[in-house]
Amino acid sequence: MVGASNDDGFAYSGFRSTEVPCGGTAGITLDGLLELNHGTQQSKGHAFYQNALKFRDSATGIVHSFSTTFVFAILTQDPYLRGPGFAFFIAPSTNLYEALPSQYLGLFNFTNNGNPSTQVLAVELDTSQSMEFGDIDGNHVGIDFNSLNSINSAPAAYYANENGGIKNLSLSSGEPMQVWVEYNGTDMKLDVTISPGKKPKPNRPLLSSVVNLSSVMLEYMYMGFSSSTGSIPTYQNYILGWSFQMNGNAQDIDFSRLPVIPRRGPKKKSKVLIVVLPTIMLVFILVTVPSVILFVRRKIKFKEILEDWEREYGPQRFSYKDLFMATKGFRDRELLGIGGFGRVYKGVLPSSKVEVAVKRVSHESRQGMREFVAEIISIGRLRHRNLVRLLGYCRGKGELLLVYDFMPNGSLDKLLFDQPISVLTWDQRFRIIKGVASGLYYLHEEWEQLVIHRDVKASNVLLDHEFNGRLGDFGLSRLYDHGTDPQTTRMAGTLGYMAPELSRTGKATTSTDVFSFGAFILEVACGRRPIDPRVSAEELVLVDWVSECWRRGIILETSDPNLGNGYVVEEMELVLKLGLLCSHPVSSTRPSMRQVLQFLDGDVSPPDMSTNSFRASFLEMGHNEGLDAALAMSYPSLDKSGGYLSSIGESILFGGR
Incomplete structure (x- = not known):
């Protein structure tokens, strides 16, 4: 029997007969090793304990004490080529598909790294130095909270019990090593200890931090291992054994029952000096042949295809x-x-x-x-x-x-939502809105063909050095001759920006672009995403919330709180009402982009939205009709009564939109 488990703990000596769910490049080898990555470039692998465990008392909110230990080995074919290591982590979900490989270790991405809402505790065993995360070196152990910027880290080492001195370890030596991660819920202290395989646990931990895990831990959490590779995959990360215990000490791992680590490289050959080769032949082999091979490889590498x-x-x-x-x-x-x-x-x-x-x-x-x-x-x-x-x-x-x-100021959504150092002013936002409107008008009417963009949103608007908005990412766009009827029937776009009629016909038109533009300008003015699961059900859909505030006469209260009173009231009212007009559920009511530009430039006054007929048409079919249809296509198992909230919330847990 290689493993045993119960509701409070488990012990695995190898993984041949265990149920450890794996994802990405992770898997169980025939020898019973848990292999976290197999050398594919820019990849990530995850392995989880099969059940969520109760880490926190629902009545008191106190995080339970826990203890876990595992034996690992990191193999590399070239010690001079650095690659990312791996991490033990505890997270509220097994959904890590938005996480990035390489230096992000398959746990975070550039959007959610440092975001407290991720609620991830990790212990990283990192074999490369990432300056952007403040890594101390390329061979360290770190404690991470919701970020790869460790709250505590140290070069890999252990305290020898016999004399108390510290001895360095090379994480990528290929030799088995054991790690202990222990949390005392009473003292709120987290200890991380490491030692060479088969040696007793050191009396002194390598890392010790007083932390309150109540800000990270939910009642039920998943735990497992995450690994990733970079552009040059040189490392293989293996877990040989793993045990865990809630409110107690993890069971000792029996090294005699662990699977064998694969042999590193070919068997060593005896070094024999070859003295019979003439000097000229040696020079030819060492200089001429490599030069020819390098030349041929470069020709193949940079060969181009022309169709x-x-x-x-x-x-x-x-x-x-x-x-x-x-x-x-x-x-x-x-x-x-x-x-x-x-x-x-x-x-x-x-x-x-x-x-x-x-x-x-x-x-x-x-x-x-x-x-x-x-x-x-x-x-x-x-x-x-x-x-x-x-x-x-x-x-x-x-x-x-x-x-x-190159757009030096990046995408607009990062400056709106990713905790920027400075907030975009209203003047900048209004200029960006007018710029995107001008770009769409050019696509719809001014160029020699009609171009339907089909994916107008903040993340596809880039900012130049003067913070002018430029619409990009034309991967979903379609071209048509002016005066013809677009024939595209494949539904495409981003949830929250798609017009209601797309769910029925799938046909993209200039009017569906206008709808997306309406959702976009509300996003810029309100500082809120078109669909935001973090708010109440009444405010979930931005267009519906703004329209409700408009009907109640408090439309200005939807403006971005980060702006304070730093905006022109007339311009803000114009943008908010224009956003509602462009995202009207009835496509024939929406203006053209030519009219939108005239409204924004002040050349033409927008229609009177306070009339009873306009209000009736707006109320006649709500935006939720199109939203429900789109959600039904993306999440067919969900109902319309609000059941999609948890699913969307889970999908953005690690940075999704």
Whole structure:
């Protein structure tokens, strides 16, 4: 029997016959090892204890004492190449699909790292140094609360019991090591101890912190292990045994029953000096052959593919070599963000020293290829001051790349919602709203073809160095000749920005873009997402909440509290009412983008929304009709009575929208 468990604890000596749910690259080997990653680049792996455990008393709110210990080994093929390690963690959910690999250890992403709402306790065993998280070195143990910026950390080491001296450990040595994580609920003290395998537990912990876990722990929590890889996967992380006990000491792990760690690399060969080779042959092998191999590999690596549809865009084509150098080999540190079908990196073109943003699309993804072609065709020739300019593209072997102007102030949603250092002023927000409106008007009426964007939202609006709004991400856009009827029937977009009629017809039109724009400007003015599960049911849907406040005559109370009184009342009222008008449930009532610009510029007064007929049309079909239909497609197991709240809340727990 390799393992035993009960409601308060368990003990596993290997994992061959255990039920440990795994996700991503994690899995159980034939030898009974819990393998957290198997060498795939930019990947993550998770393994959980199968049940949620009761960590907190529901009556008193006190967090129970607990103790856990595990034996691990980190193997590497090249000790000179650093890679992220792994973490033991406790979290309220097993849903970690929004978490990022590499330095984020598969636990957080750049949006929710540091957000208290994640409610994650972790002990990291990190084998690389991430300066952005304040890591002390590339071989350390740390205690993390809702962030990879550890509250306490130390270089990997242990206190020898015989003389009390501290001895260093190399986490990636490939040798088994044991970790103890113990929390005393009475003293509110968390201890982390580490030692080489088979050695007794040191009398003194490596890390000891007085912490109140009541701010992190819910009544029931899940625990497990998380691991990730970077661009060069060199490490394999294994868990050999694991035990846990609530309100007691975890059971000792029997090393004699643990599975065997895989052998590292080939067997060592005897070193024999070869003295019969002539000097000229040695020089040829050591110099000429590697040079030829390097040359051939570079030619293959930077080989590019050209297809017939691409030939007319030849002048805008970049070489893969230049983009590889510009992004420093697509290094994780240059990563700006992750979109629906690609990662975006910051780069500096080697020849001109111009800063650019490079979107890297998966070549194997059919969806990615469609979006790649759509974005080239749709914005390759678009030129407008409020659209993100596509500078060019590249197709290399296994790579699809799009090159844009670099926007130094990032996406608008980060400055609205991600705890920015400074708050956008009303003047900046009003200018951004007008800029996006101008860009949409250009797409709908001014360019030679009609362009329907289909995904207007704050995260797709980027800000240049003067905080001007530029609409980007044309991966879902469609082009039509002016005067023709759009034939797209595949429903696409983002929940909260999609017009009600999309759930019935699936047909995107300029009017559905206007609806998205209406939700977007309410988002900017109110500082609230279109759907926000963290608020009451009455305020869940932003458009409905603003319309209710409008009917009650208190529409200004929906303005972003971060603005205080720092806005022009007339402009704020105009934007809020225009947001309701654009997001009207009846598509024929919505204005065109030409009219929207006229309203914003003050050239034309908006229609009188106080009339009984307008109010009746607004009340005749509520926004919830379209929302319920969209939710039913995304969450078919949920009802319309509010059951979707917990599901959406769970989906954004780790940074989802």
